[in-house]
Structure formats: structure tokens, C-alpha cells
Amino acid sequence: MREGLFGAVIRTKFAEQMAYRSHFIISVIMLVIGDLVVPLVTLLVYKSGASFPGWTMHEALLIQAVFALSKGVAFPIFFGMVGTTLGHVREGTFDLLLLRPRPVMLMAMITGFDPDDFGRLFSGTVLFVYALSGMAMPGGESWLQFGLLFLASVTMLCAVSLFLSGMLFRWVGSSRVFDIFDAFTSFGMYPGTIFSKSMQNVLTYVLPVGLIAFVPAEALLGRSGWEGLWALLPAAGFLLLGMVYWNRMLRGYTSAGG
Amino acid sequence: MRRLTAVIQAIGFATYKEWAAFRSHMAASLLVGPVMFLVQVFIWKAIYEGHDTLNGLTYQQMLTYYGVASLIHYISFDFADWNLQMLVRSGKFVTFALRPLPHWLFALAQKIGHRSLAIWVEVLPVLLLFIFVFDVNMQPAAPGWALLSIVFSFLMNFMVNYCVGLTAFWLIRAEGIRRVFLLLKDICAGVFIPLSFFPEVLQKILFFLPFQFITYLPTRVYGGEYELAGIHLTLAQAVGLQAVAVVVTALTMTLLYNAAMRRFTGVGV
Numbered sequence: 045m046r047e048g049l050f051g052a053v054i055r056t057k058f059a060e061q062m063a064y065r066s067h068f069i070i071s072v073i074m075l076v077i078g079d080l081v082v083p084l085v086t087l088l089v090y091k092s093g094a095s096f097p098g099w100t101m102h103e104a105l106l107i108q109a110v111f112a113l114s115k116g117v118a119f120p121i122f123f124g125m126v127g128t129t130l131g132h133v134r135e136g137t138f139d140l141l142l143l144r145p146r147p148v149m150l151m152a153m154i155t156g157f158d159p160d161d162f163g164r165l166f167s168g169t170v171l172f173v174y175a176l177s178g179m180a181m182p183g184g185e186s187w188l189q190f191g192l193l194f195l196a197s198v199t200m201l202c203a204v205s206l207f208l209s210g211m212l213f214r215w216v217g218s219s220r221v222f223d224i225f226d227a228f229t230s231f232g233m234y235p236g237t238i239f240s241k242s243m244q245n246v247l248t249y250v251l252p253v254g255l256i257a258f259v260p261a262e263a264l265l266g267r268s269g270w271e272g273l274w275a276l277l278p279a280a281g282f283l284l285l286g287m288v289y290w291n292r293m294l295r296g297y298t299s300a301g302g
Numbered sequence: 303m304r305r306l307t308a309v310i311q312a313i314g315f316a317t318y319k320e321w322a323a324f325r326s327h328m329a330a331s332l333l334v335g336p337v338m339f340l341v342q343v344f345i346w347k348a349i350y351e352g353h354d355t356l357n358g359l360t361y362q363q364m365l366t367y368y369g370v371a372s373l374i375h376y377i378s379f380d381f382a383d384w385n386l387q388m389l390v391r392s393g394k395f396v397t398f399a400l401r402p403l404p405h406w407l408f409a410l411a412q413k414i415g416h417r418s419l420a421i422w423v424e425v426l427p428v429l430l431l432f433i434f435v436f437d438v439n440m441q442p443a444a445p446g447w448a449l450l451s452i453v454f455s456f457l458m459n460f461m462v463n464y465c466v467g468l469t470a471f472w473l474i475r476a477e478g479i480r481r482v483f484l485l486l487k488d489i490c491a492g493v494f495i496p497l498s499f500f501p502e503v504l505q506k507i508l509f510f511l512p513f514q515f516i517t518y519l520p521t522r523v524y525g526g527e528y529e530l531a532g533i534h535l536t537l538a539q540a541v542g543l544q545a546v547a548v549v550v551t552a553l554t555m556t557l558l559y560n561a562a563m564r565r566f567t568g569v570g571v
Contacts, residue, residue, distance in 0.1 A: 064475045077486070082494075084494075089349055091499075223330060227333070
């Protein structure tokens with residue numbers, strides 16, 4: 045039954061996009077270009093003779109590639125719920141999701157499914173392959189660690205989408221949550237070693253945005269051992285916290301009827 | 303002229319009041335701006351290790367560049383393109399077509415009101431944070447030229463965005479085009495990295511495009527020197543060039559607007 049629901053939503057979303065094909069194609073192109081902006085800046089910095097100390101250009105690009113790949117998985121599936129909540133709460137139509145015979149969080153997530161965002165997978169893959177082409181191929185152990193930490197990365201983004209979406213039950217109609225997301229996660233697009241020690245601790249334990257790209261990329265580069273897998277725990281904890289927060293905020297939601 | 307000023311003032315004031323009700327939306331910049339800037343501080347501090355200058359900019363000048371670029375972004379922030387496309391797509395534009403005032407002037411007046419609110423909600427607090435928290439030198443080299451250049455940047459950003467919005471009269475759903483164009487605009491304007499970091503050939507192309515007049519040129523004028531593609535201009539020459547670009551863009555916008563009005567059809571119009 046659950047599969048049927050997912051299938052129906054995905055089919056409908058694709059059909060909706062196909063009604064405006066050129067818009068869909070351009071949106072995908074736009075996401076690809078958008079994801080390549082930060083790598084472009086990195087490329088220009090390295091071409092000008094400077095660098096991030098201790099990181100080659102390909103290694104720095106690998107972090108940004110992992111970031112794009114993670115967004116390519118998490119955004120189409122989870123992140124649409126931020127836009128869904130924003131729109132429905134502002135319009136007063138969130139009640140429609142409450143009335144459906146399925147968990148509200150699940151409904152918010154799948155109605156926000158956005159096929160455009162799969163474009164990020166393309167830019168991430170291109171960048172990933174390019175970054176790997178400039179370094180020694182990682183061994184099987186590194187790939188395994190990377191795979192597990194990539195899961196933690198996607199989990200982190202799912203948790204972030206729950207926090208942002210939950211915030212919108214109170215902070216009605218504020219599209220600035222996307223800017224807040226961009227601002228805080230931009231720390232995760234660069235080698236963690238460029239930040240001060242205290243900031244590194246914040247980015248690892250308090251606001252673990254380093255888990256999104258830096259930690260998985262380090263594992264792939266063979267710079268962290270199996271002990272690096274500790275990152276799975278905070279990711280799981282953050283997701284749990286996100287779910288609790290979202291449900292608490294939902295309880296505070298008042299529709300037109302009060 | 304007096305009547306026109308009164309109309310612009312009235313629309314601007316109404317927009318100011320309307321957005322003042324949603325000031326927390328703008329106030330989010332007090333969090334977003336400094337956080338983004340903090341990332342830049344760490345990035346460039348690491349990059350400048352072992353370098354005194356990069357592409358003609360010292361570390362302090364680079365921080366000033368990003369600080370000024372952020373402030374210019376807040377001052378000239380614009381969503382005329384989104385608004386116009388929404389009006390065309392929803393059919394609400396018809397109410398503007400009937401008014402004895404061109405829509406572009408209405409939109410400009412709205413922007414003036416909207417950004418007036420931003421001056422004290424976004425610009426001044428973020429400026430103070432840059433100065434007192436990040437210790438960035440935010441003093442303009444020549445305040446008069448800097449102010450004039452920022453005014454031109456304000457107009458330029460509005461007109462470029464409005465031209466993008468006008469594509470809605472020819473396209474059914476122009477949101478994708480709008481987003482691509484705006485992203486390219488930001489890249490070519492020097493929002494993400496100073497244009498002097500681009501390869502020489504690209505710098506020459508960027509010199510002749512209108513985008514540098516939105517961020518790169520006013521930011522460099524603010525800093526007191528302008529150079530792009532090996533071309534050095536005095537502040538007067540740089541601002542003069544910006545003024546010419548504003549006039550050319552205004553003419554282009556007017557031509558496009560008139561063509562769009564000829565194409566527009568609505569119930570009863």
C-alpha cells in the first residue's frame with residue numbers, strides 16, 4: 045500500500061513537470077549550474093596559484109562533489125517538505141494533509157517530492173568523477189567507509205529538512221529558511237582543517253554540518269580509519285531529534301479554525 | 303513632476319508599511335549575513351597563507367570586498383522579475399495595464415519602499431557587525447563616488463531583473479529561465495568571487511556585459527580603485543561608465559516594456 049502511495053505521487057509529480065517540459069529541463073540545468081558555482085570558485089582560487097593548505101585541488105573538489113551528491117539524493121526526496129510546509133501553512137491548506145489517512149510527516153515529505161532536484165545528482169557525479177581522476181583510486185575499505193558515511197550525510201540532510209520544516213509552523217511563510225540552510229551548510233563545503241579548532245568542534249559535535257561532505261570525503265581519501273564511523277551516531281541522533289522537533293511543532297500548528 | 307514624485311512616495315510608503323509587518327523576514331539577514339561572512343573569513347585566511355596579494359587584492363581588501371558586496375546586495379536586492387512573472391502568469395497584470403502609470407515605475411517605487419525598510423533592518427546592523435565583530439575596514443575611499451555608484455547599482459539591478467521578468471510575456475512559464483539568468487548574473491557580477499580571478503579572456507568579456515555594474519564595479523569604487531581585464535579606471539571614469547550602462551539598460555528596458563505591452567492581452571484590455 046505504501047509503495048502504491050509513493051509510486052502514485054512520483055508519477056503525478058513527473059506528469060506535472062512534463063506539462064512544462066522546457067521549464068523542467070531549464071530547472072535541472074539551473075540546479076546543475078548552481079551546484080557548480082562553489083567548485084568554480086575553488087577552481088579559480090587554485091588557478092590563481094593559491095590553495096587550501098594541505099589539500100590539492102582535486103581533494104578540495106571531492107568534498108564539494110560529495111556535498112552535491114548528498115543533496116542530489118536528499119533534496120528530491122526529503123527537502124521538498126520545507127517548501128510544502130511553507131506554502132501550505134501560509135495558505136492555510138496544511139489541514140488537507142492532516143485529514144489524510146497517512147502519517148502527516150510522510151505526507152508532507154512525499155507531496156514535496158521534487159524531480160528537478162535529481163539534476164544535482166548529475167552535477168555531483170560529474171564533479172565526483174573529475175575529482176577522483178586527479179588522485180589515486182581509493183581502496184575497497186575506503187569505499188565501504190565512504191558508503192556508510194554517505195548514508196550519515198543523507199540522514200543529516202533529512203534531519204535538517206525536518207528542523208527547517210518544523211520551524212515554518214511558527215515562522216509562517218518565511219522563505220528565509222533556505223538562506224539559513226545555505227549559510228550554515230556552507231561550512232561543510234570546505235576542508236574542515238581551514239577552520240579554527242573551536243569552530244571544528246562546533247561543526248562536528250554541536251551543528252554537525254561537517255558530516256555532510258567533509259567527513260565522508262576524508263574517509264574516501266583514506267585520511268580517517270574505521271573510527272571515523274562514529275559519525276553515524278550523531279547523524280542518527282540528529283534525525284531522531286528532528287522527528288521529535290517536527291512533531292512538537294506540528295502540535296503547535298493552528299489552522300484557520302484555531 | 304511633483305505629481306509623479308508624490309505617486310512614487312505614496313507607493314513606496316505603502317510598500318514600506320506592508321513589509322514592516324514582515325520585518326522578521328528581513329531580519330533573518332542578521333543571522334545569514336554574518337554567518338556567510340564568517341565562512342569567507344576562514345576560507346580566505348587559509349588561502350592567503352603564504353601570499354601577500356592575490357590578483358591585486360590583499361587579505362584585508364578581500365574581506366572588504368565581500369563585506370561591501372554583501373551590503374550592496376542588501377541595498378539593491380530585487381525581486382521585480384519574480385513579481386512581474388507572477389502577475390503575468392496569474393493574470394493580475396491586467397489591473398496594472400489599466401492604471402495611468404507604467405508598471406515598471408510602480409515596481410521601482412515598490413523597490414524604493416522595500417529597500418528603505420532594509421536600510422535599518424538589514425544594512426545598518428550588518429554593517430555594524432562587520433565593523434565591530436569582524437574588524438573589517440568598511441570606510442569608503444571616496445564617499446561621494448561610492449554613494450553614486452551604489453545608487454546606479456540599485457537602478458541597474460532593478461532594470462536587469464525587470465527585463466528578465468518581461469520574458470513572461472513571451473514564455474508560458476519563465477521561472478526556469480529566470481533562475482538560470484539570475485545565477486549567471488550573480489556569477490558575472492562578482493558576487494561569489496572578484497572578477498579579477500577569472501581568466502583574462504573572460505574578464506574582457508565581463509567588462510562589456512552589464513553585470514559588473516551591479517556588484518563588482520561599485521564594490522571596487524567603494525574600495526577606491528577599479529581594475530578589470532587589465533583596464534584601470536579612475537573613480538570618475540568608472541562611475542561615468544556605470545552611468546552610461548544604466549542609460550543603455552534603461553533604453554533596452556523601455557523598448558522591451560513597450561513590446562510586451564503590445565503583446566499583452568487580458569480580459570477587457
